[in-house]
Amino acid sequence: MRRPALKTSGVAELARAARDASRALARTDADARRRALSLMAGSLRSRQAEILAENAADLEAATAAGLSEAMLDRLRLDAGRLEAMARAVEEVAALPEVVGRVDARWTRPNGLEVERVRIPLGVIAIVYESRPNVTTDAASLCLKTGNAVILRGGRESFRSNCALGAAVSAALDQAGLPPAAVQVMPTSEREALYQLLQREEEIDLVIPRGGEGLIRAVVEHSRVPVIKHYKGVCHVYVHAAADQEMALAICENAKVQRPGVCNAVETILVDRAAAGSFVPRLCRRFADLAVEVRGDPQVRELGGEQVVPAAEEDWAAEYLSKTVAVRVVDGLEQAIEHIARYGSDHTESIVTADRAAAERFLREVGSSTVLVNASTRFADGGELGLGAEIGISTTRLHAYGPMGAEGLTTTKFVVRGDGQVRT
């Protein structure tokens, strides 16, 4: 399965093949792409033995190299996980069509009929860690939206990805779509990735999926635009008019349901008016859950001696673990200011029964996802109903927040006339 290292010419060829494939894909109709996705799911099932064998070889090497159990778990495939991947491909196939959709239509006084029509972006590169499921998730969403894709996963999953890539290629071939529509990079050398990221003529967008280190490395080496979020320093603000039972449930869920992900809460802001009763209950709840609380002086006073003093850097920390910072604020204004200063434009939630306060928070907090009376953990493409998620952006150009199929497209102007000229 392992092929020789790519030379620069190899990377250029790969990128050019993707560009050519994207032109052909842009001319396919939705049925052809849907059929290819259905064949892709079948191909994953029929090649199960081969894919699991390559994955076992990856796992063996990764175990020998001393990877952590968490990393091995992400790398591991079995019949159930592979079936889940095939089903996810079928779910993407069944999503509503985005390409060709007319987003707006109007007629000009001179009779010109103007439309804005959704079209694919072109060529997408996805750079990710050793999680083989990303290979088929990303390939299917790109193919669904008529984009060619270049996939570059972590080196520990190289053989698994090549086997998955071969299964995808077989499906494309059967569907009569260009084989270069989905390409797994045939090397996991870092130098080849960096060369790829220079190919701005052929690649329209890079989406890194993984930790901050991976994302920073991609941004630093890329001439191609990058959709990214470095961090998720998410907040829950417990307002004076909060239902405290609800607030406790949301704080608990946002912190402990899955502490290692970007939409977990990292700082809880408690309104001074609610603090006297709420902070002791919150600290007890977190003590029961083995969550470390780092608090400002008021929180330490109210929460007891298990509260660790918070330092300035705690307000900007993305713990990704069972640690949380808690601060008492003087009201909505100070909560909004705290979030603007220390937040990462990812996700913030207010808990309140006061509708005016909620609406002001939703309007004035500029983060990509803002919620009222709900856990920050809902900031996710699937949970918000986008069907699937290809990435999350905390910068405002092109996409902001969770990004699904629509984010992989743009619009062109289509104009129909009957001989109009400009005077």
Place this chain on the structure above:
Amino acid sequence: MRRPALKTSGVAELARAARDASRALARTDADARRRALSLMAGSLRSRQAEILAENAADLEAATAAGLSEAMLDRLRLDAGRLEAMARAVEEVAALPEVVGRVDARWTRPNGLEVERVRIPLGVIAIVYESRPNVTTDAASLCLKTGNAVILRGGRESFRSNCALGAAVSAALDQAGLPPAAVQVMPTSEREALYQLLQREEEIDLVIPRGGEGLIRAVVEHSRVPVIKHYKGVCHVYVHAAADQEMALAICENAKVQRPGVCNAVETILVDRAAAGSFVPRLCRRFADLAVEVRGDPQVRELGGEQVVPAAEEDWAAEYLSKTVAVRVVDGLEQAIEHIARYGSDHTESIVTADRAAAERFLREVGSSTVLVNASTRFADGGELGLGAEIGISTTRLHAYGPMGAEGLTTTKFVVRGDGQVRT
């Protein structure tokens, strides 16, 4: 009016002031911004004498420096032009609101109500040539959409721009909006511009408006994303089923109505089936209009001896003058291929009475504006009904084609719940 050269610290301060102003602007309501725009129009009128005096000083220096008549004309203001600028500001004030608009709304099975709501991008830098009208056009569209803007025009218009900037500042002050919402860079030194383009923490987007040289210089020096189009190599394809009178009128309009702009046609493709009758008429028409035709061998044979032989580079040329390349193609397929190979993703038009051919052209040509039976000259934000145009993009990220108010915004996710947590 002229102030001392900016040091690096000065550029940083300017950028940080814009970022702070953008945060304040994002919290203003539409009425406040509309009122500021109305005051801005009034301020341009009441400061007419001062603005025209500064413009006269710019013109005098530019004349002494030997600028071309065309450049002097772009630089020149008079009472009529200033009034037109004030009216354009009022037209922007009257445009429908984009910020706060709910683009989509749905409810999840768990009861969460999800909205995508339009918000400003943040801080926009506009880099342009010596055209003082861009100063107020760009300032008004950015302010309308809640964005702070940094304006950097050509050095020949420096005094005019400072006077216009002072008029804008007075209006902002009167409206109670932050003065740094609109800032004219207080120097026209190139080094200060290059420093500004490094400030990716404070500036969200750069839009260069001008010739290819200006745009390339901005792209080369910018760490901030750039909305750009280098060239407009636009095509008209005269199909076999074209109404030839209509085709002649469209070719003439697209070439000569204003040859120096990016949406003028540069290459005309004539279907072989129409060539025998159409090419001689086209060449006679262009001869009457003093347009130089550069043709392939068939065009030379049909068009007579005034046709200059076209070289390979003519197919990729952006003449911006009364010169046009003409080629005979074998049909729709070859026309689409020619455009994909030599075009610049700007604007292409097909002339045909065959509806199926028109729809195929509109679907398969990937350029940002595609038309049927209309002049390429309509590829313009105003003409297409966007209200105003801040730039044109021929790359697909964030915006593609003419970009108006909506292009200066993005969406955030607003989620309303009643205590939902994730399970």
